[in-house]
Amino acid sequence: MTTSTTSESSAATPLLDLQALVVAVRRRRRLWCAMALLGLLVGAAVAVLMPPPPTAVTKVLVAHKEDQPNDTGTLIRTDVELLGTTRIADKALQSLKSPEKPEDFMRDYRGTGLTNNLLQITVTGDSDAEAVARAKALADAFVADHVRRMRETATAESKALLDQRDRMRDELAQVNEEIGDRSPDSDPKASAAIESLFARRAELNSRIADFDQRAADARTGTPKVVAGTQIVDAPRAVRHSLPKAAVTNAAIGLVLGLVLGLALTAVGTVVKDRPVLRRDIAANLGASVIAELPRTHRWSARLWQRRRTRAARERLTTTLARTVRGSAEPVSLLELGCARSTSVLALDLARALAADEPVVVVDGLPGAQLSGRRPKPGDPAVVSGERAAAGAPEEHRIGVGSVAPGTAWTDLQYLGTQTVLVVRAGHGSAAWLHTVARQLADQRIAVIGVVLIDPDPRDRTDGTLWDGLRTALRGRAERLPRQNRTSEPRTERQPMWAARVPGNDQEAR
Template sequence: MTTSTTLEPSAAAPLLDLQALVVAVRRRRRLWWSLALLGMLAGAAVAVLMPAPPTAVTKVLVAHQADQPNDPGTLIRTDVALLHTTRIAGQALQSLKSSEKPEDFMEDYTGTGLTNNLLQISVTGESETEAVARAKALADAFVADHVKRIQEAADAEAKTLLDQRDRMRDELAQVDKAIGSASPGGGPKASANMESLFARRAELTSRISDFGRRAAEARIGTPQLVAGTQIVDAPRAVRHSLPGTAATNAAIGLVLGLVLGLAVAAVGTVVADRPVLRRDIAANLGASVIAELPLRSGRPWRRRRTGAARTGLTTTLARAVRGSTEPLALLELGCARCTGAIALDLARELAPEDPVVVVDGLPGRPLAGRRAKPGDPAVVGGEQAAAGPQQERRLGVGSVAPGAAWTDLPYLGTQTVLVVRAGRGSTAWLHTVARQLADLGLAVIGVVLIDPDPRDRTDGTLWDGPHTALRGRNGRPARHNGAGRLHRERGTVRAARVPDNDQEAR
């Protein structure tokens, strides 16, 4: 007889919850929208405070000796690199009769290869007239340098070919001299020698003619390259529109600021690790979310919905207080003002039945120091509550925020409702709160979530929570026989039967 136990595999927690990340980033929209607005304003301010200097442009058609239809742009990139040399910059400054250093002048112009043979030169200056003059001088210097390099290359090639031709002519003269000095008679050996001399003379004559033709062609192609290198677009000033530049810079700043804001919000969310989904908050606190309230009333058409939610929460809490003899405490985390308002609403609801005293345990005692209105319940501190009559119903208000006095919480109430603002407490702190309350023996009957995400569709109910939960008081509790297990699927509850070990053994 053997027994076996079937265990359900637990789903591995993802390294990064994208849903929680998106919700947390969306909740921090004030941050990234502020950065986007700041970027837009900074871009517009740069356009106004730092306007573009006067600029002139010109275009130069550059002819290359090694032009190929499939050239990937190597030659024009070489021309751009040559444009940024002290030699061309110095020649342009010399024509302008300027004492500026070529290194400084090189920072004021740029070259861009538009096509394989078209070079655009942009030059800045103190004024439009100066920018145009500098652009013309720079273009002329580049064209002159390019033509000079073409002519020098052609002359060097022609000189090499002509030198080869001259050496061939000297050798031909020696062959002619050998032929002239040979005797007309002789044997077969002399005849063979004469034939070789005549063959060598014919070969030298052909090579001399070829070198002469190639030297002529090298010089003939140079004028075409020189004529093909010219300024095709005269230097002209570039008109800058301040509104257009400001709009462009503002758009760029808006995009950059938005991207930076989103990145900062995402990184901050991951680093801070502060749950915002009701599912995560309930799981970390070990208690179900019983109600949700917005942080502010919001727009006028939403105030009625907010008021109805507060009324429903007050009714739920009043029903829990009436059905128990133990005092109730509302403990806040990141929302002291809302917690005080909920406590006062609950006290007003219970006041017609029994005298209610609100015990203020919040840091700074904001409830005890407030201005009381007619009909409001009495608000006392912890010392006054201990000396008061015991027949009064007490409603405690305290805090579980960092720095809270944990040992004072049992005096506020033995059963608690946590009022938590979404995104205020980290995962580690929520675990600390749950552990401290469990160590103090305080039963958490539910969580009131403040400022929830309106698009949150996660389930904040813990179906295996403690029997003290409010949902276990409003109806017949689910029966557990040791082999049953509650599951939550798509908003419906179903019981899944796990085989008992005894039945498996049978």
Template sequence: MTTSTTSESSAAAPLLDLQGLVVAVRRRRRLWCSVALLGLLVGAAMAVVLLPPPTAATKVLVAHQEDQPNDTGTLIRTDVELLGTTRIAERALRILKSPEKPEDFMREYQGTGLTNNLLQIEVTGDSEAEAVARAGALAEAFVADHVKRMREAAKAEAKALLDQRDRMRNELAEVNKAIGDRSPGNDPKASASIESLFARRAELNARITDFAQRAEDARVGTPQLVAGTQIVDAPRPVRHSLPKAAVTNAGIGLLLGLALGLAVAAVGAVVADRPVLRREIAANLGASVIAELRRLPRRPMWPWRLRRTRAARERLTTTLARTVRGSTEPVSLLELGCARSTSVIALNVARALAAEGPVVVVDGLPGPQLAHSRQKPGDPAVVSGERAAAVPQEVRRLGVGSVAPGTAWTDLRYLGSRTVLVVRAGHGSATWLHTVARQLADQRIAVVGVVLIDPDPRDRTDGTLWDGLHIALRGHSEHLTRQNGGGTSHAVQAVGEGQLRTERPTWAVRVPDTDQEAR
């Protein structure tokens, strides 16, 4: 025995059910797997279609006068930017004797600073030989420009130092002349002036020597910088591995496609709001899940899976046949998103009941799934809804209909006053499930339970409602129906947005009605 509990308010419901979201995304694995596979194929195709042009590379050792051990790469970055100037490009084109414009040539090469003094140059061309020639010319042009700049800088520095030295020499000559014009006497002031001139002469001699040495060092340092700037790695073609590029691009495309597919599946699941869990479907329909069945496969299955599917179908047929047999009112099967599976289930139940007496299947489906089904000799007759009135009262009727959008709700009661909903998981939205429950309640059609088609195999939620009309219908509604003379056992009232309210006892006893529940 279980106690009756009040349903939780909608405000207490979580904003996002992660378990339902994960299940919904997993059920859409065909979508994100297809997008991932498409990304893989597109990535591999791009590696084949977008082949890189022939490329050659060379490395240049660049010596700088301002080299410091703690340099952060500023000098080599400056060299990279200088490489991308029209002056270097024009010099290289002159070496190649090419009429190409420097602006166009600059788009076909790039420089990369590998270390503080090592520059790598990559050039593309129409062929490997042309790329190698371009790389060599560009490296030579850069080295020549760098050497020219170093020499000009050294000459400018030496000239400035020598000019300063010459000015000091002129000043020294004036000091020497002043010393020669003055003779030491007994005047203390004259003696002090001569001493200051001698001190100034000594200072000028020292500075002249220093400037001369610095000018000489500037001249001597330039050959070292010139010799240090050279091509250390001759131009050579860059080999591209097509299999490696294809595998790399395919892997990137696979990851991007998988991420995009998962994102689309997740967003679609949240926006569509299609319940897939047992508890969600049961709560939205207001009826418990009494049985489950895998969707009919469209391709051959493995033998062990086929045996399990047949066993599950036989248990479902036994359960529904017992339900129909024990009911004093006509029972119908109403499908939502699984007309083909419902047709097969209805024929199997009708065959099971045919051993006890005549049975007629009333076809209320909008499509030809049941009317054009392959029937075996001796199978129960299938009649349309228009001919159902001509069926004798002593013949048991099993109605088959649909609760999909566009259903004529007033015709459903003619199929049966009690019904079993056959619902495919993830097909109907939560709003439509509420609509189905409300419409069936308005038509006073009691829902015996829900048969879930194509459930998620990892769903561990409970699809049983313990505290409402559902248990009464599944358990002891037949007993109450007999007591009430075959009338409706409960007054069902639709309130709010598809929520069902029933007058029910505080204590409810759940009686297993199927073999699966008994186990």
């Protein structure tokens, strides 16, 4: 029985509730909107306060002897790496007559291969003129170095071919010396040897001609490479537009800030595990959501929003007043994350009840939320928790307390044996909501229902517990025999976490 109950509970609870995650991220839109705005401002500030240095660009057409139509860019990548060597940087600095070190100069320029034969050189400097001069010196140094390397390669290849040709000529001279004036017909006995010498001489003459042709081709290819390697785009300064750079950087900062804000919000939501849906809050507290109140700020609420909030508060006050009138036991309002809203709700409830009978509000909130306020004409009396027991027995007591961390749980029963939890959505963690439900059950305080403050307007989940007859409603119904002084036992409600015990499930059935 225990195993099956555990497996069913695990199957019903998803590892990651995407709906709750989306709602929680949307509720914390101030955070990621602030991050996005911060990124936008930082991006714009970087563009204004840290403008790019003066920059010049030039383009060089680089010809290679090994150029092939299907080249994947290996040769131009080699040229880019050669551009970033101290030899090229040193030649450019020598032409500029600059005492700067090649290692420092290499940090001020970069090469980019645009195509297989087109190289772009970007150089920075202290001014536009200096950047242009640096770009020209660097391009000239690269072209000169490339031409020199191609010439040295062609000369070395031609020399190797000519050396091979000379060795063939020496061997040919030895063969001619062996042949002398003989012919295959002059000596029939040695005709086979003479024929092999003639064949060898013909082969050597062919190979010598081939080496001559290859050496000539190697020398001929060099002028094409030299003529093909040239500066095709003269060095010019790059014009920077401050408004364009500010807009671009601001857009990038906006996107990065938004992504970072959404990521931080999502991670924080998963780590903190603070329920925001009425379904989850009701399940964790073991009590149904009986009403909702939107949270509006005086400085930002529109007129129709204030009217709507006032109408919702009046309906809730009427419902609570009807409940309190029909109960012989004191009722309390216990807040979690919304002390001000709970204080206002308690005063509205006390004013509604004061028309029929005397009412006193017991202030059990930390600080001076109620007792320190300036009373208005006709407001009910507000007493502290220490003076609550001294009130007249015919007075209706409405206790106001808190179930936030640090609460003195044993004092809550003096505020009322029945309570309405006023909870702000997304304020308490799931673990703390379980703690509240467990502590109220231990103190034998029945929860009539939950008033949700600041709910998500797009929340369509059901906050009603369909097994509520064995929670708050059953607890209130079974208090009637005791109020009538009968001998039937008094049964208290069980929170959700206690109802999941196999024995309690069996009793519920």
